[in-house]
Amino acid sequence: MRDAARLRRAFFNRPTLIVAEELLGTFLVHRTADGVTSGRIVEVEAYIGEDDPACHAAPGPTRRNRPLYGPPGFSYVYLNYGMHYLTNVVTEAEGSPAAILLRALEPADGLELMRRRRARLGAAIADADLCRGPGNLSRALGITLTQNWLDLEGEELFLEDRGARPVDVVWSRRIGIRVGTEPLWRCHVRESTAISGPGRRRTSS
DNA sequence: CGTTCGATGCACT
DNA sequence: GTGCATCGAACGT
Numbered sequence: 001m002r003d004a005a006r007l008r009r010a011f012f013n014r015p016t017l018i019v020a021e022e023l024l025g026t027f028l029v030h031r032t033a034d035g036v037t038s039g040r041i042v043e044v045e046a047y048i049g050e051d052d053p054a055c056h057a058a059p060g061p062t063r064r065n066r067p068l069y070g071p072p073g074f075s076y077v078y079l080n081y082g083m084h085y086l087t088n089v090v091t092e093a094e095g096s097p098a099a100i101l102l103r104a105l106e107p108a109d110g111l112e113l114m115r116r117r118r119a120r121l122g123a124a125i126a127d128a129d130l131c132r133g134p135g136n137l138s139r140a141l142g143i144t145l146t147q148n149w150l151d152l153e154g155e156e157l158f159l160e161d162r163g164a165r166p167v168d169v170v171w172s173r174r175i176g177i178r179v180g181t182e183p184l185w186r187c188h189v190r191e192s193t194a195i196s197g198p199g200r201r202r203t204s205s
Numbered sequence: 206c207g208t209t210c211g212a213t214g215c216a217c218t
Numbered sequence: 219g220t221g222c223a224t225c226g227a228a229c230g231t
Binding site for chain 2: 059079081
């Protein structure tokens with residue numbers, strides 16, 4: 001396998017759907033005092049502009065969505081339903097609000113730490129479930145509001161290509177939203193067992 | 206298998 | 219006060 005190549009700002013400074021597809025197969029890495037956790041990105045969704053009713057930029061600029069209007073290559077993390085942190089990466093040029101929601105990873109590094117962070121009373125968690133779903137992957141990697149608006153060219157939270165691309169891609173409608181469900185702005189790796197969504201939340205028994 | 210529903214906190218109007 | 223880019227336990231087949 002060839003050396004890992006960090007994804008730099010120019011990678012994110014492109015049309016969001018292109019970035020979304022090329023993100024599949026790359027790795028998200030989070031370094032903390034507790035250790036390093038990472039996973040291969042296998043499912044993402046694009047949220048593009050003020051005309052996209054499901055995008056946080058739909059109401060125009062606010063305090064929360066400010067990162068979307070900033071430069072590409074930054075994180076955008078927010079709390080959803082009062083209990084789940086959702087991790088996004090900002091795309092497109094500064095002033096063009098758009099981002100990609102990271103929905104599922106295949107765990108790569110720090111599985112033990114992920115299990116500790118995800119721990120629930122009584123129940124063991126299968127590897128493929130550790131980072132399945134946007135709330136779960138954020139929890140497994142230890143991503144909270146503290147990681148909002150971080151420069152992905154920094155040393156804490158970043159993405160890298162470890163040579164696991166290209167990949168067999170499937171496009172579909174975005175899930176878990178009530179508006180803006182028409183466009184096919186969700187994409188995932190066809191053969192992955194870690195994809196989220198109805199009926200896939202459970203690893204087969 | 207399938208579907209429903211409660212938990213929970215913050216940004217926004 | 220309202221609504222959410224969710225999760226998983228608890229039901230009903």
